[in-house]
Amino acid sequence: MPLIFIVSGPGGVGKGTIVRDLVQRDPVLWLSRSWTTRAQRPGEPDDAYSFTSRQAFEERIESGGFLEWTEFLGNYYGTPTPEPVPGRNTVLEIEVDGARQVKALHPEAVLIFVLPPSRDEQARRLRGRGDPDDKVDQRVRKAEEEEPIGRALADHVVVNDDLERTISEMLQIIERHRRRAGQAAG
Numbered sequence: 402m403p404l405i406f407i408v409s410g411p412g413g414v415g416k417g418t419i420v421r422d423l424v425q426r427d428p429v430l431w432l433s434r435s436w437t438t439r440a441q442r443p444g445e446p447d448d449a450y451s452f453t454s455r456q457a458f459e460e461r462i463e464s465g466g467f468l469e470w471t472e473f474l475g476n477y478y479g480t481p482t483p484e485p486v487p488g489r490n491t492v493l494e495i496e497v498d499g500a501r502q503v504k505a506l507h508p509e510a511v512l513i514f515v516l517p518p519s520r521d522e523q524a525r526r527l528r529g530r531g532d533p534d535d536k537v538d539q540r541v542r543k544a545e546e547e548e549p550i551g552r553a554l555a556d557h558v559v560v561n562d563d564l565e566r567t568i569s570e571m572l573q574i575i576e577r578h579r580r581r582a583g584q585a586a587g
């Protein structure tokens with residue numbers, strides 16, 4: 402069974418940067434691209450998501466084409482059912498409701514929950530992304546709800562106080578699980 406690593410955590414914690422770094426450094430990792438009905442942010446890369454309409458998303462739900470999906474602050478987000486890539490480990494960067502669904506289907510999936518060093522730092526990072534103030538407030542409140550749920554579900558909790566340290570801690574966690582699963586290092 403190919404390993405699945407789930408990287409979850411509240412908004413503004415730096416998950417996107419973390420997973421981009423992880424897949425660059427570890428060629429065995431394969432990052433799944435999510436679907437979303439959220440509008441693309443100014444400056445956001447075209448391949449950050451498969452940006453899609455609500456209708457197309459709902460059709461894919463109907464046809465059973467998602468491993469998990471959720472509605473997050475008024476938009477749909479979902480992981481298309483992955484085709485296992487031989488020799489690779491799947492990485493999912495998703496919020497906690499999706500993480501809960503994947504753990505229910507695949508209890509062996511490894512959930513790494515990332516926390517911000519402080520609420521102030523998290524709010525600062527959210528503002529820095531160019532979201533309007535009301536959206537930032539919504540996301541901060543949502544993050545407060547998500548944190549206890551994520552901590553309870555997590556196999557590992559990592560505080561992202563320093564990106565370099567966070568990445569190396571996560572690479573060690575990944576390596577440990579590979580060894581446990583009898584898979585060689587990438």
Ligand code: 5GP
Pocket residue numbers: 410411412416435436439469470471473478479480494495496497498499500
């Ligand atoms: P954002 O709008 O900031 O890109 O994403 C909002 C939240 O949705 C983030 O916590 C992000 O990790 C999460 N997310 C992104 N893709 C997926 C997905 O496919 N499924 C789920 N459940 N959450 C996702």
